[in-house]
Amino acid sequence: MIGATSFSPLLLAAGAGADSFLERLPLVIRDTVAGVFPAPLQWLVGSTLSIVAIVAIFGGIFAGLTLVERKMLGRIQNRPGPNRTGPMGLLQPIADGIKALTKEDIVPRSADHLLHYLAPVALLAFSILTFAVIPFGRNLVPLELDAAVLYFFAAGAASELAIFMAGWASRNKFSLLAAMRALAQLISYELPLLLSFVPIIMLAGTLSMTGIIDAQAGWQLGFIPRWYIFTPWGFAAFVIFLIAALAESNRSPFDLPEAESELIAGHLTEYSGFKYALFFMAEYFGMIALSGMAITLFLGGWRAPLPFLEFIPSYAWFGAKLLVLLLFFIWIRGTFPRLRIDQLTRLAWKFLVPLALVNLGTAAFWSLTSGWSGALQLVRWALTIAMVIGPFVLLGRGLSGTHRPRTYRYA
Amino acid sequence: MTIPFLIIAFVTLVPAAVAMALRNLIHSSLLLIASWAGIAAFYFWAGAEFVAFAQVLVYVGAVSMIVLFAVLLTRHTRIDAGLAPDSIGRALAGLLAGGAVFGVLLGAVLSTPLRVGAKAAAQVPVKRLGLELMNHHTIALLAIGILLTVSLLGAVVLAATDSKGKGATP
Amino acid sequence: MILTPLHLCLILSSALFCIGLIGALTRSNAILVLLGIELMLNAANINFIAFWRYGPNPEAGTGVLFVVFAIGVAAAEAAVGLALVIAIYRHQRSIRLQDARLLKG
Numbered sequence: 001m002i003g004a005t006s007f008s009p010l011l012l013a014a015g016a017g018a019d020s021f022l023e024r025l026p027l028v029i030r031d032t033v034a035g036v037f038p039a040p041l042q043w044l045v046g047s048t049l050s051i052v053a054i055v056a057i058f059g060g061i062f063a064g065l066t067l068v069e070r071k072m073l074g075r076i077q078n079r080p081g082p083n084r085t086g087p088m089g090l091l092q093p094i095a096d097g098i099k100a101l102t103k104e105d106i107v108p109r110s111a112d113h114l115l116h117y118l119a120p121v122a123l124l125a126f127s128i129l130t131f132a133v134i135p136f137g138r139n140l141v142p143l144e145l146d147a148a149v150l151y152f153f154a155a156g157a158a159s160e161l162a163i164f165m166a167g168w169a170s171r172n173k174f175s176l177l178a179a180m181r182a183l184a185q186l187i188s189y190e191l192p193l194l195l196s197f198v199p200i201i202m203l204a205g206t207l208s209m210t211g212i213i214d215a216q217a218g219w220q221l222g223f224i225p226r227w228y229i230f231t232p233w234g235f236a237a238f239v240i241f242l243i244a245a246l247a248e249s250n251r252s253p254f255d256l257p258e259a260e261s262e263l264i265a266g267h268l269t270e271y272s273g274f275k276y277a278l279f280f281m282a283e284y285f286g287m288i289a290l291s292g293m294a295i296t297l298f299l300g301g302w303r304a305p306l307p308f309l310e311f312i313p314s315y316a317w318f319g320a321k322l323l324v325l326l327l328f329f330i331w332i333r334g335t336f337p338r339l340r341i342d343q344l345t346r347l348a349w350k351f352l353v354p355l356a357l358v359n360l361g362t363a364a365f366w367s368l369t370s371g372w373s374g375a376l377q378l379v380r381w382a383l384t385i386a387m388v389i390g391p392f393v394l395l396g397r398g399l400s401g402t403h404r405p406r407t408y409r410y411a
Numbered sequence: 412m413t414i415p416f417l418i419i420a421f422v423t424l425v426p427a428a429v430a431m432a433l434r435n436l437i438h439s440s441l442l443l444i445a446s447w448a449g450i451a452a453f454y455f456w457a458g459a460e461f462v463a464f465a466q467v468l469v470y471v472g473a474v475s476m477i478v479l480f481a482v483l484l485t486r487h488t489r490i491d492a493g494l495a496p497d498s499i500g501r502a503l504a505g506l507l508a509g510g511a512v513f514g515v516l517l518g519a520v521l522s523t524p525l526r527v528g529a530k531a532a533a534q535v536p537v538k539r540l541g542l543e544l545m546n547h548h549t550i551a552l553l554a555i556g557i558l559l560t561v562s563l564l565g566a567v568v569l570a571a572t573d574s575k576g577k578g579a580t581p
Numbered sequence: 582m583i584l585t586p587l588h589l590c591l592i593l594s595s596a597l598f599c600i601g602l603i604g605a606l607t608r609s610n611a612i613l614v615l616l617g618i619e620l621m622l623n624a625a626n627i628n629f630i631a632f633w634r635y636g637p638n639p640e641a642g643t644g645v646l647f648v649v650f651a652i653g654v655a656a657a658e659a660a661v662g663l664a665l666v667i668a669i670y671r672h673q674r675s676i677r678l679q680d681a682r683l684l685k686g
Contacts, residue, residue, distance in 0.1 A: 115441070145460065146460060146461075146534070146536055146537050147460050147461050147464055147537050150461065150464040150465070150468065151464050153468060153472075154464040154465075154467035154468045154471075154472065155467075157467065157468055157471060157472025157473070158467070158471050158472065160472065160476060161441075161444065161471065161475060161476075164476075164479055165441070168437060168483075176483070180480070180483065183476060183480075187476060190472075205538070206537075206538065207537050208537075413586070413589065416586070416589060416590075416593075420589075420593045420596075423593065423597065424593070424596055424597060424600065427597060427600045427601070427620055428600050430604075430616070431600055431601075431603060431604035431607075431608065431613070431617065436610065436612065436613070439613060439616070440612075440616070443616055443619075443620070446620070447623065450597075450623050450626070450627065453590075453593070453627060453630070454630055454648075457590075457630050457631065457633075457634045458634060459630050459633070459634070459644075459645050459648070461645065461649070462626075462630065462645055462648045462649060462652070465649055465652055466626075466652060469652050469653075469655075469656050470652075473656060474619070474655070474656060474659045477659055477660055477663050478612065478616065478659070478663065480663075481612055481663040481666055481667060482612055484667055484670070485612070485666060485667060485670040485676050498609065501606075501607060502607045504606070505603050505606030505607035506603055506607065508602070508603075508606060509599045509600075509602045509603035509606060510599070510603075512598075512599055512602055513595060513596065513598075513599035516595035516598070516599070517592065517595060520588060520591045520592055520595060521588070525585055525587045525588060525591075525635075527585045527586065527587050527635045535639075535640070535642040535645055539642060540642045540645060540646065540649075543642050543643075543646060544646060544649075548646055548650075551650055555650055555653045555654070558653070558654065558657050559653060559656070559657050562657035562658075562660050562661045563660065565661050565664070566660040566661050566663075566664035567664075569661070569664035569665055569667070569668045570664040570667045570668060572671070
């Protein structure tokens, strides 16, 4: 029932007839392979191909990213990074994989064996599920849903459960404490994450990813794309989204749940070998998925940034934007010191959430004044920018004015 | 048509029943979360996409966290506190009452001839739902908003301790 | 007598309701009682969706909207209920419902 409504490879290919050959290439490959099989099996083969492609491509990106991250962090810290395995250390991910696979899988004797095993599997499964609705190209939406944005965050919400399972099943009080801390962080940052893109949904008028990308089509002044990041409220929302996404994917400077140099890897303490690698993989997949979401919501999805560059296939643009965002995340990791847990929660509840709520009002004002033109257009821009900067300054002042001794209540 | 339904019913009912019988609270909660996910699958099967995602987001994402936190914050041992001496009688009475209710409901459902609309249910687009929510059900929406705000504040007030008083309870 | 899909859905929901009911009646742990009540609410939601899907007028989204509201109310109920459980625990050092009898006359 679900498969029949959402998937029809031949129809998709027919609709894409106007595009260039390169644009259609992935669909052509899929339909050619699926065409070998009898008609009743075609949707199954097509879906399997999509799934295999997603897992293979993003698995490859994950492997490459671990190497790039270590290289870049090395350069930032003035050291060479991995350079012994293969030419320039290019084979390092393979060596890491072999190491993770052949390591002994240690499970504490009193651990809850089933849950201990289930936690990394569930985390990885949920993070792969989120890829299902991201539009990777003009015709490359694995699953076209009417409520795709909701689906994305519903699948992402389940990852908290996996972290709890990991912490509890280890039967280690430090694991459990760290898991609860990680959950507090994830719950705190889910709020600004969800609130930051509500204005987008309000202005695009749809929850479908394709609809949101369509709403960002066209050019202002002939060459500036109508992406949401190029509006004052959209920029504010993008920054909030990025900060919350960093926290949601446990990336530095919000990597308190792991904090490998200060805590003993938090809820991952009792994990080793391939299970640990699965957690690691899920974390990177989560980061890639959230970057894909940021691209879709704020950066015009697979659209080209300049009109004369539209001949390059859409998935190449998506890949380029993804690469830029991922490198940006690595850059941030190499640059910022880690936050304390009280600073972390304060940033979420006292700064990001109010800012996102105010931003909702700003976006409403923007959409109400869409009829203004001429000089009024300048007034509109000035007012919106003021509505973004004013709360930022006011709230930011409250945030930095808290340099007083801390009292520990639960430590 | 019915095979997926039967699978969904199995995935929903069995974890729920086992959860209600287990003595390990964490396992019960996790099994109940599986049951909630099964209910979300039922909504998806019935064509109510939006409700299915809302169910996952609210139950699997949020309520589960509250439940697990509550279990961890109120637990002496891993096992449910020992049953009272009269609990066998209570359990039997509860089972009897529940079984009786199920019997009555089952009889009522089976003896009622229900006509099923011949046409397949149309997918309700999310946009239509939103418009209806904002036009016909505005009051209900506002009431839900107020209810959620009040319950949030109430939960904070109930669960918070005085930090300035005698100090937090250990 | 023919078993229509609607019948099946109603049987599912009544079974779920009764599981929740039995749980709420027999368990002495306040959290599990609350969870049983949540299950009963979910069973009611299943009925809404079933009647919306197989009823005479599936184009109207009323059943769907009712479930959305019910989910919202259930979330509020869970939050307040579990906060109450924690408050009770703080006073009684136990969440057995038999122990919470201060107001019993």
